[in-house]
Amino acid sequence: MTPPLLQIENLRVDFGDRTAVRGLSLTMGRGQTLGVVGESGSGKSATSLAILRLLPVHARVSGRILLEGRDLLALSEPEMCAVRGGDIGIVFQEPMTALDPLMSIGDQVAEAARRRGRLSRREADNLARRTLADVGLPPDIVSLDRYPHQLSGGQRQRVAIAAAIALAPRLLIADEPTTALDVTVQAQIMALLKGLVRERGLGLIFISHDLALVAEAADQIVVMKDAGVVAAGKPLDILADARHPYVQRLKAAAALPTPAPTAINPDLVLEAEGLVRSYPAPRRWLGPRPEPFLALDGVGVTLHRGECLGIVGESGSGKSTLLRTLLALDKPQAGTVHLGGKALDAHGAGADRRLRRQIQAVFQDPYGSFNPSWRVEQLVAEPLDLLDPRPSASERRQRVATLLAQVGLPADAIDRPPSAFSGGQRQRIAIARALAISPDIIAFDEATSALDVSTRAEILKLLAELKQTLRLSYLFVTHDLALVRAIADRIVVMQAGRVVETGRTADIFAGPKHPYTAKLLAATPDLERVLTQAQSQTYAAG
Amino acid sequence: MSQTASGVSAASPRAGLRLGRSALVWGAAISATVAAIALISLIWTPYNPVAMQMAARLTPPCFAHPFGTDAYGRDVLSLVMAGARTALAVAISACAIGLGCGAPLGLLAAARKGWVDEAVMRCADIVFAFPALLLAVLAAAALGPGALDAVIAIGVYSIPVFARVVRTGALRLWSLDYILAARMAGKGPLRISIAHILPNLLVALAVQVSLQLSLAVVAEAGLAYVGLSAQPPEPSWGRMLAEAQTLYMDAPWLALFPGAAIACAVLGFSLLGEGLRAHFARTAARG
Numbered sequence: 001m002t003p004p005l006l007q008i009e010n011l012r013v014d015f016g017d018r019t020a021v022r023g024l025s026l027t028m029g030r031g032q033t034l035g036v037v038g039e040s041g042s043g044k045s046a047t048s049l050a051i052l053r054l055l056p057v058h059a060r061v062s063g064r065i066l067l068e069g070r071d072l073l074a075l076s077e078p079e080m081c082a083v084r085g086g087d088i089g090i091v092f093q094e095p096m097t098a099l100d101p102l103m104s105i106g107d108q109v110a111e112a113a114r115r116r117g118r119l120s121r122r123e124a125d126n127l128a129r130r131t132l133a134d135v136g137l138p139p140d141i142v143s144l145d146r147y148p149h150q151l152s153g154g155q156r157q158r159v160a161i162a163a164a165i166a167l168a169p170r171l172l173i174a175d176e177p178t179t180a181l182d183v184t185v186q187a188q189i190m191a192l193l194k195g196l197v198r199e200r201g202l203g204l205i206f207i208s209h210d211l212a213l214v215a216e217a218a219d220q221i222v223v224m225k226d227a228g229v230v231a232a233g234k235p236l237d238i239l240a241d242a243r244h245p246y247v248q249r250l251k252a253a254a255a256l257p258t259p260a261p262t263a264i265n266p267d268l269v270l271e272a273e274g275l276v277r278s279y280p281a282p283r284r285w286l287g288p289r290p291e292p293f294l295a296l297d298g299v300g301v302t303l304h305r306g307e308c309l310g311i312v313g314e315s316g317s318g319k320s321t322l323l324r325t326l327l328a329l330d331k332p333q334a335g336t337v338h339l340g341g342k343a344l345d346a347h348g349a350g351a352d353r354r355l356r357r358q359i360q361a362v363f364q365d366p367y368g369s370f371n372p373s374w375r376v377e378q379l380v381a382e383p384l385d386l387l388d389p390r391p392s393a394s395e396r397r398q399r400v401a402t403l404l405a406q407v408g409l410p411a412d413a414i415d416r417p418p419s420a421f422s423g424g425q426r427q428r429i430a431i432a433r434a435l436a437i438s439p440d441i442i443a444f445d446e447a448t449s450a451l452d453v454s455t456r457a458e459i460l461k462l463l464a465e466l467k468q469t470l471r472l473s474y475l476f477v478t479h480d481l482a483l484v485r486a487i488a489d490r491i492v493v494m495q496a497g498r499v500v501e502t503g504r505t506a507d508i509f510a511g512p513k514h515p516y517t518a519k520l521l522a523a524t525p526d527l528e529r530v531l532t533q534a535q536s537q538t539y540a541a542g
Numbered sequence: 543m544s545q546t547a548s549g550v551s552a553a554s555p556r557a558g559l560r561l562g563r564s565a566l567v568w569g570a571a572i573s574a575t576v577a578a579i580a581l582i583s584l585i586w587t588p589y590n591p592v593a594m595q596m597a598a599r600l601t602p603p604c605f606a607h608p609f610g611t612d613a614y615g616r617d618v619l620s621l622v623m624a625g626a627r628t629a630l631a632v633a634i635s636a637c638a639i640g641l642g643c644g645a646p647l648g649l650l651a652a653a654r655k656g657w658v659d660e661a662v663m664r665c666a667d668i669v670f671a672f673p674a675l676l677l678a679v680l681a682a683a684a685l686g687p688g689a690l691d692a693v694i695a696i697g698v699y700s701i702p703v704f705a706r707v708v709r710t711g712a713l714r715l716w717s718l719d720y721i722l723a724a725r726m727a728g729k730g731p732l733r734i735s736i737a738h739i740l741p742n743l744l745v746a747l748a749v750q751v752s753l754q755l756s757l758a759v760v761a762e763a764g765l766a767y768v769g770l771s772a773q774p775p776e777p778s779w780g781r782m783l784a785e786a787q788t789l790y791m792d793a794p795w796l797a798l799f800p801g802a803a804i805a806c807a808v809l810g811f812s813l814l815g816e817g818l819r820a821h822f823a824r825t826a827a828r829g
Contacts, residue, residue, distance in 0.1 A: 327726065329722060329725055329726075353728050356726070356727075356728045359726075360726055361722070361723070361726050363719035363722055363723065364719065365718075365719050368718040368719040368720060369718075369719040369720050369723060370720050370723075371720050371724075371737075371738050371741075371742065372742065373741050373742060382723065382724060382727045382729075383726065383727040383728070385727055385728060385729070386727060386728045430723070433723065434726075
C-alpha cells in the first residue's frame with residue numbers, strides 16, 4: 001500500500017510562549033486540493049512554513065509531517081533543500097516581492113533546476129519555456145528575458161507558479177496566491193491552479209482567508225482559528241452542516257446580507273460632472289512624448305441624501321482618483337463637483353471650510369490612518385478645528401467621548417495611543433473621526449479591505465446603523481463586489497477611467513448590462529453559487 | 543504570515559539589539575563625560591590653560607601634570623579640558639545652524655514637491671559640491687580668523703544633510719493616510735508639517751544630530767589644525783595637534799592626549815547616534 005501524499009500528525013508550532021499551530025492532523029492524496037481557511041493569525045501560514053521547514057530558528061516544531069511516508073521533520077537541512085522546490089513547490093502571496101527584480105523570468109523559473117540538475121543553459125531555457133507555456137505565458141508572447149517589473153501582477157504570479165512547478169513537484173503550496181490580485185485576474189490564476197492539479201496530478205494546499213474561494217477550488221477544507229482546527233471535511237458538508245459556531249460566523253460574514261432596497265431621496269447632496277484627471281506618462285529616452293494617462297475620463301456621479309453609492313472597479317480603474325477628486329484632495333483638469341448645490345472649486349489646502357464640513361472620509365489602511373504619536377482624543381477631535389467657533393477643550397473631550405460610544409468603543413479608549421487597538425477598532429476610531437463634525441457625506445476608500453471577514457461584518461453593521469440614525473450618505477469605494485452588494489443602494493462600475501455602468505444594486509446583480517460588469521460578477525467568489533453548483537453536481541451524480 | 547514576519551524579525555536582529563543597547567549606553571556615557579568635562583573646564587581646570595610656565599616646559603606626564611606640559615609649559619590636561627569647550631561649542635552651534643535651516647527646507651521640499659523640491663535639492667547638491675575648506679577660507683577672509691569661521695563652514699555643510707534626512711522622512715509620511723485625514727480636517731501644508739510631519743521625524747533627527755556632532759568635532763579639529771578655527775590663545779584640540787607636530791619625537795604626549803580626546807568625542811557621538819537608531823528601531827518594531 002502506497003502511503004498518502006502528505007500526512008500530518010499532531011503538528012504543533014510554538015514561538016516562545018505563543019502557540020501558532022496546536023495539534024493539527026490531516027491526510028491528503030495525490031491530485032487532491034486541500035483548502036486551509038482562517039483569519040489572520042489563525043496559524044495557516046505557520047502550517048505551510050512548517051511543512052517546508054522554513055520557520056524561523058526559534059520556532060519549536062513537534063509532531064510528524066510525512067511526505068509519501070518520509071518524515072520531513074527528521075531530514076537534515078541538505079536533504080530538506082532537495083525537498084523544497086524538488087518535491088514541494090510554494091507560491092507566496094505577494095507577486096511583487098516573491099521574484100528577484102534583477103533576474104530574468106526565464107532564469108528564475110529554471111533556477112532551481114539549474115542549481116540541482118546541472119542542466120546546460122539550453123536545457124534550462126527549454127525547461128523554462130515549457131513551464132512558462134504551461135502557466136499561460138507562451139514565450140512567443142512573453143519572452144524569457146523579460147524582467148519582473150515588465151509584467152503585470154497576474155503575469156508575475158504566473159511566473160512564481162512556473163518557478164514552483166518547474167521541477168515537477170508532487171505537492172504545491174499556495175499561500176494566499178490571489179489576495180493581492182484583482183478578481184478577474186484571481187479567477188484566471190484559480191483556473192490555472194485547478195488545471196495544473198488536473199493535468200499534472202499534483203497535490204495542492206491552498207491557503208486563503210476567503211471561504212467562498214476555497215470552497216470553489218478544494219476537495220477538502222480545514223478551517224483554522226486561534227492555532228487550532230475547528231472544522232475539517234468536504235466543502236459542501238462544512239458549508240451545509242457547520243457545527244462549529246465559528247464556521248457559521250465565518251460563513252455568515254462571508255455571505256453578507258443583501259440590504260432591503262430603500263426609496264431614493266430626490267435630494268442631491270453631491271453632484272459631479274465631466275471630471276477629467278490625467279497624469280503625464282513617463283517619457284522614454286529620445287522617444288516621442290507619450291499620450292498622458294487618463295485616470296478619469298469624463299466621469300460624473302450623483303449622490304442622494306441617505307444613500308450609499310458603491311464605486312467598484314479593479315486596480316487602475318480610476319475609482320480612488322475619483323474619490324480623491326470628490327474629496328477635493330486632488331484638482332481635476334476639467335469638470336465640476338457640487339456639494340449640497342454649491343460648487344466646490346477651491347481645492348487642496350485652501351478648500352472652502354464650510355464645504356469641507358459636509359464631507360469626511362475613512363481611509364484604507366487602519367495602521368497608517370493615525371499619527372502614531374497622538375492619543376485617540378486628539379485624533380478624533382482633529383476635524384473639530386473646522387468648526388466656527390472652535391469648541392473648547394472640555395467640549396472637545398465631551399464630543400470625542402460621545403463619538404467613541406457611538407462607534408462602540410469603550411470610554412477608556414480616549415486616552416490611549418492608536419497602537420493599543422486592533423485593525424477593526426482602529427477603523428472604528430477612523431469612523432468616529434469622520435463623524436466628529438457631523439458631515440452629510442462620508443467617503444470610504446477600501447475601508448474594510450484590510451480587515452478579517454468577521455471584523456468586516458461588524459463594521460458593516462455599524463455603518464448601516466449610523467447611516468440610518470444620522471441620515472448619512474456614503475460613498476463606498478471598493479474592489480469587492482460582495483461587499484458592495486451588502487451595503488450599497490446604487491453602484492457605479494468603473495473601468496479605465498470611465499463609468500461603464502450605473503444602477504440600483506439589485507438590478508446590476510440580477511442583470512449586468514455591460515460585459516465588463518458581467519465579467520466582474522462571474523469572477524467574484526460567491527458562496528451561494530458554490531452551494532448551488534455543488535448540490536446540482538450531487539444530484540446529477542446521485 | 544504574521545507569525546513568520548514577527549518571528550523572523552525577532553530572530554536575526556536580536557544580536558544587533560544587544561549591540562544597539564550597549565552602543566546607546568556607551569555612547570551616552572562618553573558623550574555625557576565629554577560634555578561634563580567641557581562644563582567643568584568653565585569653572586575649574588588644574589592649571590590656567592593659557593598660563594605659560596617656561597620653567598616647566600615639555601615636562602613628560604607626571605603626578606603634577608598627568609598629561610605633561612607643552613613647549614610653553616602649559617598644562618596639557620587643562621588644555622584638553624578647555625579644548626572640549628571649543629570643540630563642543632563649535633559642533634553644537636554648527637549643528638544648530640544645520641538643523642535650523644535644513645529641517646525647514648526639507649519640510650518645505652516635501653510639502654510643496656514639484657519645482658520647489660527640485661530647487662531645494664539642487665541647491666543642496668551645489669553646497670555639497672563646494673569644497674568645505676574654501677568656504678572656511680572665505681569666511682576667515684570676510685570675518686577675520688576665529689571659531690565663527692568653523693561654525694559657519696561646518697554649519698552650512700550640515701544644512702543639506704538635515705534637509706535630505708527631513709525630506710526623505712517627510713515624503714514617506716506624506717504618503718500615509720493620516721495626512722489625508724488631516725487635509726480632510728482642513729489643515730494646510732504648514733500646519734500638517736508642524737503637527738504631523740515634524741513630531742514623527744524627531745527620532746530620525748535625534749540620530750542625525752548625534753552623527754552630525756561627531757562629524758563636526760572632526761571637522762572643527764581639521765579646520766583648527768590649518769588655523770581656520772579658534773585662534774590662540776583659545777585652547778583647541780586641532781591646534782594642539784598642529785603644535786605637537788614638530789615635537790612628536792621628543793614629546794609624544796603632546797599629540798597623544800588631544801588626539802585621544804578627539805577620538806573619544808567622535809566615538810561617543812557616533813555610538814550615541816547608532817544606539818539611538820537601534821533603540822528606536824526596536825521600539826518601532828514592537829509597535
